[in-house]
Amino acid sequence: MSAQAKPLLRVAGLRTWYPIRQGLMRRTTGWVQAATDVSFEIGQGETLALVGESGCGKTTVGRSILRLESPQEGEIFFEGEDLLELGPEAMRAARQRLQIIFQDPMASLDPRMRIREQIAEGMKSFDIGVDENDRRDRVASLMERVQLDPNSMDRYPHEFSGGQRQRICIVRALAVEPRLIVCDESVSALDVSIQAQILNLLRDLQDELGLSYLFITHDLSVVRYLSHEVAVMYLGKIVEQGPTSRIFESPAHPYTQALLAAIPSLDPDRRGGAPPVLGDVPSPSDPPSGCHFHTRCDAAMDRCREEAPRLFELAQGRSRCFLAEESD
Amino acid sequence: MSALLEVRDLATEFPGKQEPTRVVDGVSLDLDRGEVLALVGESGSGKSMTALSLLRLVPKPGRVSAGQVKLDGQDLLGLSVTEMRRIRGGRISMIFQEPTTCLNPVVRVGVQVMEAIALHETVTPADARARTRELFAEVGIPDPDARLDAYPHELSGGLKQRVMIAMALSTRPEILIADEPTTALDVTVQAQILSLLRALQRDRNTAILLITHDLGIVNELADRVAVMYAGRLVEVAARRDLLADPLHPYTKGLLRSIPARSQAGERLPEIPGVVPPPDQWPRGCRFSTRCAERFEPCAEIFPQEIRPGVGRRVWCHEVERSRTAVGNEGDREGETS
Numbered sequence: 001m002s003a004q005a006k007p008l009l010r011v012a013g014l015r016t017w018y019p020i021r022q023g024l025m026r027r028t029t030g031w032v033q034a035a036t037d038v039s040f041e042i043g044q045g046e047t048l049a050l051v052g053e054s055g056c057g058k059t060t061v062g063r064s065i066l067r068l069e070s071p072q073e074g075e076i077f078f079e080g081e082d083l084l085e086l087g088p089e090a091m092r093a094a095r096q097r098l099q100i101i102f103q104d105p106m107a108s109l110d111p112r113m114r115i116r117e118q119i120a121e122g123m124k125s126f127d128i129g130v131d132e133n134d135r136r137d138r139v140a141s142l143m144e145r146v147q148l149d150p151n152s153m154d155r156y157p158h159e160f161s162g163g164q165r166q167r168i169c170i171v172r173a174l175a176v177e178p179r180l181i182v183c184d185e186s187v188s189a190l191d192v193s194i195q196a197q198i199l200n201l202l203r204d205l206q207d208e209l210g211l212s213y214l215f216i217t218h219d220l221s222v223v224r225y226l227s228h229e230v231a232v233m234y235l236g237k238i239v240e241q242g243p244t245s246r247i248f249e250s251p252a253h254p255y256t257q258a259l260l261a262a263i264p265s266l267d268p269d270r271r272g273g274a275p276p277v278l279g280d281v282p283s284p285s286d287p288p289s290g291c292h293f294h295t296r297c298d299a300a301m302d303r304c305r306e307e308a309p310r311l312f313e314l315a316q317g318r319s320r321c322f323l324a325e326e327s328d
Numbered sequence: 329m330s331a332l333l334e335v336r337d338l339a340t341e342f343p344g345k346q347e348p349t350r351v352v353d354g355v356s357l358d359l360d361r362g363e364v365l366a367l368v369g370e371s372g373s374g375k376s377m378t379a380l381s382l383l384r385l386v387p388k389p390g391r392v393s394a395g396q397v398k399l400d401g402q403d404l405l406g407l408s409v410t411e412m413r414r415i416r417g418g419r420i421s422m423i424f425q426e427p428t429t430c431l432n433p434v435v436r437v438g439v440q441v442m443e444a445i446a447l448h449e450t451v452t453p454a455d456a457r458a459r460t461r462e463l464f465a466e467v468g469i470p471d472p473d474a475r476l477d478a479y480p481h482e483l484s485g486g487l488k489q490r491v492m493i494a495m496a497l498s499t500r501p502e503i504l505i506a507d508e509p510t511t512a513l514d515v516t517v518q519a520q521i522l523s524l525l526r527a528l529q530r531d532r533n534t535a536i537l538l539i540t541h542d543l544g545i546v547n548e549l550a551d552r553v554a555v556m557y558a559g560r561l562v563e564v565a566a567r568r569d570l571l572a573d574p575l576h577p578y579t580k581g582l583l584r585s586i587p588a589r590s591q592a593g594e595r596l597p598e599i600p601g602v603v604p605p606p607d608q609w610p611r612g613c614r615f616s617t618r619c620a621e622r623f624e625p626c627a628e629i630f631p632q633e634i635r636p637g638v639g640r641r642v643w644c645h646e647v648e649r650s651r652t653a654v655g656n657e658g659d660r661e662g663e664t665s
Contacts, residue, residue, distance in 0.1 A: 053514035053515065053516060053517075054485075054514055161602045162371070163602055164602070191370035191371055191541065192370065192541065192582060192585055192586055193370060193581065193582060193585050193598070193599040194370075194602065195585070195587075196585035196586075196587070196596040196597070196598045196599070197598045197600075199587065199596055200595060200596050200598060203595075218514065218515065220515075221586065221587045221588035222587050224587060224588065225587040225596060226587075258516055259515060259516065261519075262515045262516045262518065262519040263515060263544065263588070264518075264519075264522070264542065264544030264545050264547060264548045265544060265547055265548065266543060266544050266547055266571065266583075266586065266588060267547070267571075268547060268567065268568040268571040268572050271547050271548050272526065272548065273519075274523065275516070275519040275520040275522075275523045276516065276519060277516050278520065279470075280484040280485070280486045280487065280514075280517055281484075281514065281516075296516075
């Protein structure tokens with residue numbers, strides 16, 4: 001994003017850890033270090049993809065921004081105010097501009113409520129629309145916009161397919177006129193032909209409405225299509241960040257390189273490569289010393305075992321690896 | 329020489345409102361010894377139900393209503409329940425998407441594999457343990473001795489899937505049915521499991537029926553590919569032919585809609601609409617409601633099998649028409665061969 005424009009969202013030094021409580025007195029015996037020192041910005045009309053494998057903390061970051069989790073440290077500036085400083089009433093008001101779409105639409109829709117009511121509920125609580133009829137008209141036009149039949153607005157969620165339900169969740173988020181939508185694995189459960197429809201829709205809506213997305217996913221191929229900027233997380237920390245094309249064409253961090261190499265190829269002439277890294281992701285409640293990735297990294301040096309690297313500046317973006325120290 | 333597994337005109341149906349719904353309809357496939365055949369499709373395509381039908385594990389009230397499934401010439405659909413039980417987990421094993429739900433949470437994983445071995449042959453406990461240890465080492469479980477005594481919750485998802493694979497291999501099956509074996513795993517762990525399956529197929533000459541929605545995994549592992557849509561096969565081809573030169577409009581659309589294949593900034597080519605529910609399947613080609621290349625006969629008449637090349641089958645009026653227009657007589661002969 002351009003250096004002059006003020007970002008819509010600026011997250012700085014975010015830390016969200018979950019206590020591990022044990023024993024009769026429920027004493028805190030340890031911490032799940034879900035997110036540590038997480039910083040990024042999202043400009044208006046832009047998409048940042050937060051990618052990583054399970055346990056990397058990407059979902060925690062998304063939920064922390066909406067204050068669905070309670071971060072211990074950091075700042076989350078959204079439209080100029082620090083969300084972490086807001087009282088309950090002010091935070092409620094901020095949520096109008098800040099929506100989230102989850103992976104499983106069936107779990108986030110109320111099975112016993114007509115979809116019109118679910119979509120209009122948010123409008124009502126933020127005083128959008130003059131009356132019930134006006135809101136009904138708005139629901140209809142939004143449904144039409146995402147290629148849902150407005151005549152089906154009085155149906156229940158189970159009467160729709162998976163792809164249609166995700167469109168309903170998108171409509172429900174759009175209904176309150178947000179500026180930023182957190183998409184947490186929003187297309188991951190969909191079949192590929194439906195996924196393509198939803199990705200195109202998300203992009204069209206961004207172009208039309210100037211929406212910003214924080215796109216949380218484990219699927220790098222989706223990222224390339226949708227995002228302007230990518231942040232790769234591993235065990236609670238951002239390990240690499242940069243413009244999407246740079247990340248895909250010349251990944252700097254060994255973990256990013258492994259992640260990209262692990263994607264099964266679709267090129268019939270290329271297959272059967274050796275797995276790029278061995279072992280599983282260690283537990284975030286007991287991450288390895290030094291660089292968290294050193295236990296699986298081919299390039300690990302002695303120093304990596306003892307010292308945790310900071311984010312070093314690259315020509316485009318940043319990398320949390322001592323190999324990037326010189327370019328810093 | 330006949331194939332190790334021959335599936336002919338398999339049909340599986342569930343009771344419907346008026347008439348039964350055929351969720352698998354007229355599927356014919358061959359699986360050779362040591363071959364990896366991928367069965368590909370989106371949800372509701374019938375790919376998993378086809379696999380369950382082969383093993384006679386279709387959940388009630390569904391049932392296999394027609395067809396043959398021959399293992400080395402013996403029709404599995406005609407076997408007694410006891411005989412079939414010996415085949416399952418014996419000559420044909422299966423691994424599933426979610427290893428956690430397949431392992432007993434209160435039994436040590438080593439014991440679970442030993443039990444699987446003891447179920448199919450007479451072994452001493454010491455032998456079963458030694459065999460299990462060997463299997464753990466073969467499937468790449470680090471420190472196998474210690475892991476024999478671990479409980480499932482003490483293992484990561486990748487390790488649990490390795491335990492499932494060890495269990496599936498414990499009876500030296502000729503066929504391994506792998507239903508979305510890596511879908512629940514992280515991508516770096518997925519790469520390890522794919523590499524393991526490839527090694528097993530090579531070293532043990534185990535045939536694999538791979539069920540997946542992911543064409544990248546197909547490319548990594550399969551020799552041949554069968555694409556299913558709404559209960560029917562639409563195209564069968566060698567891996568390279570299918571990926572480099574898909575013929576059926578559905579296969580083409582599926583490949584085009586994968587984001588990794590498109591250039592950054594381009595709009596993703598979509599397949600419009602959704603798979604219709606079984607009670608709304610058209611009489612003709614089931615893809616005709618979403619197909620950009622459809623013409624008069626598509627909605628009404630089911631397309632015949634065409635054989636446009638060696639080992640290649642496709643069911644599409646448009647492919648047939650364009651081939652007839654070319655007027656290649658050699659093809660016509662090929663159809664009856």
